[in-house]
Amino acid sequence: MTTRAIDRPLVRGVAGLLIGLVLASLSVFLAAPANAQATQLCLANETTSCIVGTLRTEAGVVAGVDILVVGPSGEETLTSGEDGKWNLAVTEPGDYTVTIDKESLPDNVAVVGSAEKKLTVTIGERTRQFGALFELRTGDYSAESSKADQLMQSAVNGLRLGLLIALASLGLSLIYGTTGLSNFAHAELVTLGGVLGYAFIRLMGLPLVVGGIAVVVCCGFVGWLQDRIMWQPLRRRGLGLTQMMIVTIGLSLAMQYVFQYFVGAGTVKVELGTGDVAQFGPVALSYRSMVSMLIAIVMIAAVGYALLRTRIGRATRAVSDNPALASASGIDVDKVIRLVWTVAAAMAGLAGLLYALVISNGIRWDTGLQILLLLFAAVTLGGLGTAFGALLGSLIIGLVVELAGPLGAPGDLKYAVALGLLILLLLVRPQGLLGRAERVG
Structure with a gap:
């Protein structure tokens, strides 16, 4: 395999494919019921x-x-x-x-x-x-819904949350797989997506489709720029992973306070209103949530196809398995890593925009901090460095978080339930569900 496997035309083609998929999926928002506004x-x-x-x-x-x-x-x-x-x-x-x-x-x-x-x-x-x-x-309303109805509604909500977590955690897992770095600033890219969505769509008045594409492109550029001016020089200087991880913590704190300076301490809405809700038996789901889940599925499928069926995907997996051997085989490791950072940041930004639209009904300066542990729990549960493990772990975390309430967990203790499940699983299977066991010592 040579450096031609990751030449510029192919990179542009993959970027065009991702942007096209986002455009096609987001356009469904424009087809909302006529009475929505x-x-x-x-x-x-x-x-x-x-x-x-x-x-x-x-x-x-x-x-x-x-x-x-x-x-x-x-x-x-x-x-x-x-x-x-x-x-x-x-x-x-x-x-x-x-x-x-x-x-x-x-x-x-x-x-x-x-x-x-x-x-x-x-x-x-x-x-x-x-x-x-x-x-x-209405006069026909019954205040007490059955436990089965509550569980069905929570399962759908958990699937929605899991898909959006997966959209962000896939990039986190790919970065870890190719560089070995646990990026604590990755969740701030999720916040960045929501903040940019607020700026483009709410303040500048761009249509949702145009604003969504602008968010993806800008976040992808931020990921590219991070690797170009920070992570690549640090790698070439031989900085250890522990030191680089501390740098990500500092970067996370810096980004949080930059967000707070621009949007304040409250919640800002990307779009006013919540949209119409469809009823499927005991399950109520907004049209906006359904489209967001469709977008997440399309993007996750596109990344999975790229990893399994394209040259750039094979080069990425080669770098993840053995960077030194991949470099000796003619693969430009730095270009692969930079592409991974770009795609990971773009997906995190898209996840932040969708999260602000359908989960939190807005974005706060510390939204990333609130979901950071869920992202790491999903990646660790599925298996560090494995993209499909991150998907599986995200779905499990989303379902556990939403089902914990109907099953008796009060308030925000549902997040502790998800992390407790992670600890129990790691005691039995330290490498995660889809991770590979490694020899220590």
Whole structure:
């Protein structure tokens, strides 16, 4: 195998294939139901805040309901749109009272609890959006769903979470496989994807498809630049893996505070609204979640095909198995590693954008820190350095996290359950599910 196996035309071809797949998959977002944005959105800025809400029962959205908003600027009567959404732009800070007109509710629909909400609205330098949420139920609603229904819903949510974790952990596993480096700054590339999505789509007003492609390209460039100006020089200087791992920790902290400087300490939304929800028996899943899962599957399949069926994939696996032998065979190891960094960063950025859209309903400066242990747990559980092991480990971690709640784990203890499972498995199989046993000593 020679350096021609990773020539520039092939690299451009692989990059074009990945971008094309993202374009084709993200375009499905544009095919959302026609009533998804029936209500004109309020866009918060330095002088305007928004009071927003969506009226929904367990059976679907509720349209044509009157909402009275009373505050310093007077009274305003709004009506929920065909998508159940309503919003009001306010320019004066103060206390606002939001009340549902019960007489305008459809038959067989009632408000659970108070039909009045009190909000303290502020106007500041940061964009602000205040939600007035009402719990509506139909007369046929049963407050207690069966345990089987809860488990089915949680299993679907776990599959969704696992696919998005896999999108990010695949790159982490490939970097470890080709360089031996545990990159603690990889989760910040996930945050970067969400932050760039917020900048391109929310602030600059780019369409979701165009903004998504821009996020993937920019994150891929960041990965390429990292290896070009930092990791390749450190490798050539013979820096040990422990020292390089400490560098990744420092880089992670630096990126976190850069994100906090630009987006603040709160949660910023890539897109306002959550989109419509489809009901499949006891399972409810938004159209946005379904498209995100499809994108993750397509991208994971593309990476798997590239690793197994292309020259660049065979070169990557050769470097992962034995870098010295691969170099002696004519493979440009540095080019392979740089391509791995580029693809890994692009996939992490895409995962961050999708995570902000469907899991966390926004992005925070420390989102990467919150999911870092899940990424490492997935990679370790599946087997360090194995791409398909990272996929399997991610799916298991996602399912365990989401199923832990219905099975009795309170609150965020579900994450501890996933890490506890990792510890138990490593006691039995230290190399992970798909990892290879190695001789020590």
